[in-house]
Amino acid sequence: MRVLEMNHVKKSFDNETIHVLRDISLHVDEGEVVAIIGPSGSGKSTLLRCATLLTQMDSGDLIYTGTYAARDEGGRSVYAEKKILKEIRACFGLVFQNFNLFPHYSVLKNLTDPQISVLGRKKAEAEKKARELLAKMGLEDKADAYPCQLSGGQQQRVAIARALAMEPKILFFDEPTSALDPELTGEILKVIRALAEEHMTMVIVTHEMAFARDVADRVIFMDGGVIVEEGAPEDVISNPKEERTRQFLSRFSAE
Amino acid sequence: MTIQTMLQELSRGFLTTLSIFFFTLLGSLPLGLVVNLCRSCRIAPLRWLTKIYISIMRGTPLMLQLMVVYFGPNLIFGISTPSNWRSMAVIVAFVINYAAYFAEIYRGGIESISLGQYEAAQVLGYSRAQTYGKIILPQMIKRVLPPVTNEVITLVKDTSLASVIGVVEMFTRARQIAVAPHSPGMLTFAAAAVFYYVFNYVVAFVMERIEKALDYYR
Ligand SMILES: Nc1ncnc2c1ncn2[C@@H]1O[C@H](COP(=O)(O)OP(=O)(O)OP(=O)(O)O)[C@@H](O)[C@H]1O
Numbered sequence: 341m342r343v344l345e346m347n348h349v350k351k352s353f354d355n356e357t358i359h360v361l362r363d364i365s366l367h368v369d370e371g372e373v374v375a376i377i378g379p380s381g382s383g384k385s386t387l388l389r390c391a392t393l394l395t396q397m398d399s400g401d402l403i404y405t406g407t408y409a410a411r412d413e414g415g416r417s418v419y420a421e422k423k424i425l426k427e428i429r430a431c432f433g434l435v436f437q438n439f440n441l442f443p444h445y446s447v448l449k450n451l452t453d454p455q456i457s458v459l460g461r462k463k464a465e466a467e468k469k470a471r472e473l474l475a476k477m478g479l480e481d482k483a484d485a486y487p488c489q490l491s492g493g494q495q496q497r498v499a500i501a502r503a504l505a506m507e508p509k510i511l512f513f514d515e516p517t518s519a520l521d522p523e524l525t526g527e528i529l530k531v532i533r534a535l536a537e538e539h540m541t542m543v544i545v546t547h548e549m550a551f552a553r554d555v556a557d558r559v560i561f562m563d564g565g566v567i568v569e570e571g572a573p574e575d576v577i578s579n580p581k582e583e584r585t586r587q588f589l590s591r592f593s594a595e
Numbered sequence: 596m597t598i599q600t601m602l603q604e605l606s607r608g609f610l611t612t613l614s615i616f617f618f619t620l621l622g623s624l625p626l627g628l629v630v631n632l633c634r635s636c637r638i639a640p641l642r643w644l645t646k647i648y649i650s651i652m653r654g655t656p657l658m659l660q661l662m663v664v665y666f667g668p669n670l671i672f673g674i675s676t677p678s679n680w681r682s683m684a685v686i687v688a689f690v691i692n693y694a695a696y697f698a699e700i701y702r703g704g705i706e707s708i709s710l711g712q713y714e715a716a717q718v719l720g721y722s723r724a725q726t727y728g729k730i731i732l733p734q735m736i737k738r739v740l741p742p743v744t745n746e747v748i749t750l751v752k753d754t755s756l757a758s759v760i761g762v763v764e765m766f767t768r769a770r771q772i773a774v775a776p777h778s779p780g781m782l783t784f785a786a787a788a789v790f791y792y793v794f795n796y797v798v799a800f801v802m803e804r805i806e807k808a809l810d811y812y813r
């Protein structure tokens with residue numbers, strides 16, 4: 341099943357003076373793990389923000405499991421009505437670079453409140469789900485802690501658990517390890533890897549090339565607002581066809 | 596007049612001071628929220644009106660505002676005000692004045708909350724009202740407590756301005772007593788100062804307690 345489809349997405353800022361996305365098309369199938377790589381400013385975050393309805397696209401389609409969140413009508417994206425967008429928001433989750441946990445809620449409440457307030461789950465059910473996920477993240481003893489009492493890596497695991505508690509069909513990650521000390525990066529990558537093994541559908545923006553090659557079914561290389569190269573990780577990362585991809589990757593292998 | 600009677604009289608004035616203080620906070624703390632919402636709402640004329648209101652409240656003396664609220668309805672609009680208008684006017688004037696200041700403080704608090712909080716809530720599917728009520732407002736309250744405390748302490752002292760429309764709160768009473776024949780004179784003012792000081796001390800203590808209670812997160 342096709343979980344996400346984006347067709348001919350364009351996005352510019354400041355009265356069309358800065359073109360950040362120039363005609364991007366991509367799709368993600370159920371169970372697929374897609375890694376997006378590319379230099380800073382290439383539009384990776386903007387693409388995720390468009391996909392998660394945080395930013396409005398200028399033109400193009402945005403489709404989740406066959407339902408149009410936005411449809412291109414004469415070169416303009418026309419968004420669906422509120423009720424449909426609400427349903428669509430339940431389809432996806434997003435893990436931010438800097439976690440964005442709710443600091444005034446305990447870890448447990450960070451996980452239960454969205455389930456109760458948005459999905460209308462009963463408190464007991466939400467708590468059961470939350471504790472299961474915390475255990476899975478190795479954080480069962482942190483349920484009553486507050487985010488400020490956790491390390492960055494622990495906070496990010498809570499953020500992943502919070503997103504998973506909503507049972508999204510697809511989970512987006514925007515550089516989930518970039519705000520972390522190098523020694524904490526591993527624990528997050530491990531969690532994402534475990535999710536990939538369970539065939540969670542994921543789109544991951546990352547600068548961790550080795551990780552992308554290992555975990556992704558498909559790698560997309562973006563530069564200057566376009567998809568330059570796309571394919572199996574063995575091809576794109578180990579054997580790039582395009583000169584721009586090679587240039588970008590050479591910076592990593594040089595390290 | 597004995598010192599004891601003086602203190603009794605002052606205490607009666609203090610009750611008036613206390614009720615101005617209490618009702619002002621009761622009205623202006625929530626009204627400030629409404630004002631703050633209006634200032635950033637989608638209806639442009641309401642936004643402008645709110646901004647004008649805030650700038651007038653902050654740009655003119657509270658004493659003048661008290662007079663306008665008290666005398667205005669009758670002098671400007673020819674409305675005959677009810678007999679208890681004096682005590683109502685003082686609360687109305689204080690509430691609308693302090694609401695403007697609180698709205699400004701709230702704005703600062705809300706602006707200091709990172710965009711990421713809104714975005715996380717939006718992606719999780721919270722409605723606008725839920726985002727505001729569950730995520731933004733509670734964090735805002737913690738952040739604005741120190742400036743709100745300052746404002747509340749100013750209010751304790753500002754209550755004395757009510758005398759300008761003839762409300763006999765503690766300070767007015769102290770002035771009346773001090774000039775009366777055979778009164779304890781300056782001692783009256785000293786006693787009034789002690790009242791204000793102790794009151795502010797209690798206010799500061801309570802506010803500190805609230806701040807402590809919200810210390811469980813950063
Ligand atoms: N709200 C905005 N207004 C104006 N310009 C913006 C806005 N958001 C992003 N941009 C610009 O769009 C370009 C792409 O930004 P984006 O954050 O998508 O890049 P990125 O690929 O995620 O980069 P990084 O690897 O540094 O995170 C940048 O040049 C940025 O300055």
Ligand SMILES: [Mg+2]
Nearest residue numbers: 384385386514
């Ligand atoms: Mg980015």
